[in-house]
Amino acid sequence: xxRSDFPMLDQDLIYFDNGATTFKPNTVISSINExxxxxxxNAHRGDYDISYKVDLKYEDVxxxxxxxxxxxxxxxxxxxxxxxxxxNLVASAFFEKYLESGDEVLITKTEHAxxxxxxxxxxxxxxxxxxxxxxxxxxxxxxDNVKKAITNKTKVIxxxxxxxxxxxxxxxxxxxxIAHENNIFVVVDAAQAIAHxxxxxxxxDIDFLAFSAHKMYGPTGVGVLYGKKELxxxxxxYMLGGGMNESxxxxxxxxxxxxxxxxxxxxxxxxxVIGLGAAIDYINNIGIENISVYESKLRDYLINKLExxxxxxxxxxxxxxxxxxxNVDKIFSQDVAYYLNKYNVCVRAGNxxxxxxxxxxxxxxxxxxxxxLYNTEEEIDEVVNLLSDYEKIRNEMI
Amino acid sequence: MxxxxxxxxxxxxxxxxxxxxxxxxxxxxxxxxxxxxxxDNLNFYIKxxxxxxxxxxxxxxxxxxxxxxxxxxxxxxxxxxINDAITYIGEFENMIDQKPYNEDTLKDACCFxxxxxxxxxRNCAYLPYRGLKKYLENYINK
Ligand SMILES: Cc1ncc(COP(=O)(O)O)c(C=O)c1O
Numbered sequence: 001x002x003r004s005d006f007p008m009l010d011q012d013l014i015y016f017d018n019g020a021t022t023f024k025p026n027t028v029i030s031s032i033n034e035x036x037x038x039x040x041x042n043a044h045r046g047d048y049d050i051s052y053k054v055d056l057k058y059e060d061v062x063x064x065x066x067x068x069x070x071x072x073x074x075x076x077x078x079x080x081x082x083x084x085x086x087x088n089l090v091a092s093a094f095f096e097k098y099l100e101s102g103d104e105v106l107i108t109k110t111e112h113a114x115x116x117x118x119x120x121x122x123x124x125x126x127x128x129x130x131x132x133x134x135x136x137x138x139x140x141x142x143x144d145n146v147k148k149a150i151t152n153k154t155k156v157i158x159x160x161x162x163x164x165x166x167x168x169x170x171x172x173x174x175x176x177x178i179a180h181e182n183n184i185f186v187v188v189d190a191a192q193a194i195a196h197x198x199x200x201x202x203x204x205d206i207d208f209l210a211f212s213a214h215k216m217y218g219p220t221g222v223g224v225l226y227g228k229k230e231l232x233x234x235x236x237x238y239m240l241g242g243g244m245n246e247s248x249x250x251x252x253x254x255x256x257x258x259x260x261x262x263x264x265x266x267x268x269x270x271x272x273v274i275g276l277g278a279a280i281d282y283i284n285n286i287g288i289e290n291i292s293v294y295e296s297k298l299r300d301y302l303i304n305k306l307e308x309x310x311x312x313x314x315x316x317x318x319x320x321x322x323x324x325x326x327n328v329d330k331i332f333s334q335d336v337a338y339y340l341n342k343y344n345v346c347v348r349a350g351n352x353x354x355x356x357x358x359x360x361x362x363x364x365x366x367x368x369x370x371x372x373l374y375n376t377e378e379e380i381d382e383v384v385n386l387l388s389d390y391e392k393i394r395n396e397m398i
Numbered sequence: 399m400x401x402x403x404x405x406x407x408x409x410x411x412x413x414x415x416x417x418x419x420x421x422x423x424x425x426x427x428x429x430x431x432x433x434x435x436x437x438d439n440l441n442f443y444i445k446x447x448x449x450x451x452x453x454x455x456x457x458x459x460x461x462x463x464x465x466x467x468x469x470x471x472x473x474x475x476x477x478x479x480i481n482d483a484i485t486y487i488g489e490f491e492n493m494i495d496q497k498p499y500n501e502d503t504l505k506d507a508c509c510f511x512x513x514x515x516x517x518x519x520r521n522c523a524y525l526p527y528r529g530l531k532k533y534l535e536n537y538i539n540k
Pocket of ligand 1: 160
């Protein structure tokens, strides 16, 4: 749907790598252009009109994000450079202070590197332990397995809402309930979920949530960390510098600003934040539920067609996200991607930054199709057609 | 070399690679080469005696291009002195960098003469060369 909103789609290509990043609609591009051409000033320097306008626009986006994920207060919305920075910020600013040697962090083997390595880093620094929640035969997280994995040392559960290889959606609401009964914090990596499913941080009772604008039709280099106010209040600053301090005289007298500015040191990605605001408007205009329904239908359509091809091995039949991972018998994923590229089809091959996945699926790498709202059944037909002829793939993969 | 011949050489070396074998033998040394962009991950097993590469085997996960390239590469390198192997690697680098190169030295490896046009595939073809170059640099400095 809405294909004419996306100038990238004027080109002759089929873009099935939306899990990596999405294309941007005209409204997002023009909002950024407008900032650079009409009111290009710094924020929080409101001594003149255009700077004041920047402040209003920038803070207006904070409100939009707050409403989009139904946070209680706008101070709970911190702008970052993306999911990766958000997750590093939580680990360093809050959990490095809070965790002690011997404490346990629960993750899974299907997490993205950005939700693994910050915890490994804390393990090395603090002597905490990283444990893994077992996955079921579909590589999904079940409540029973979460319960089994919790010990009296568990302090954090950090999970993707939707994973980037399997595309499964975790039962976050049930998980936060059990976690909170056991005084465990829940961190949610929403990078793959934010453009595909409604997220209500209060209803789900999430402690920290991270996502990137560029995977939700917004610009690169900007993202969000949501945290419950009382937790963010306790966290240390992550970076220090202009914009985040109230006053300072000497090393013993530095007064920090309050939330959210405590975490927004230095000139921020103002154009990016404004673009994120336009992306949220864009999604809201269509309705995230409508996007969700449309993408599910599209995924079912794709799965139904792919499973009829005898030499294609689908890794994730069941998934709530818009992701299908598969392999072509005896052909390396990279070669399949290379073959499709000859027909202007963009898919991702490899391990998708989830290098622990191989330990559970036994598959080190795969071809991944990840869909977005502008993809169509016709595009799927074309790609399935290209994938139906084994000899053609073999002949044209080099 | 015409395109059909090149393609045939690549497909043949991919389907039936030479020297594709995992070795568990103390007289060989193992080194690993991998390629970030392409998830290729190959182990090489090398035996050097009196400065001659007596044997070279490889095994692991790789795309068609790096597997075919490793097959041709091992065929070409086995029996060469360390110096000749370094010269051979240099010729391959010349080829993919679009500099003049010696076809007689490269033999079947000439099938990759157009690979510079595709940056990601270029890394795949170069993978075995990069690996041995690094290994030999360490070996000489030991
Ligand atoms: C599940 C998941 N987490 C985290 C990230 C990292 O996002 P970013 O690169 O925008 O920081 C990604 C992106 O691929 C992802 O899919």
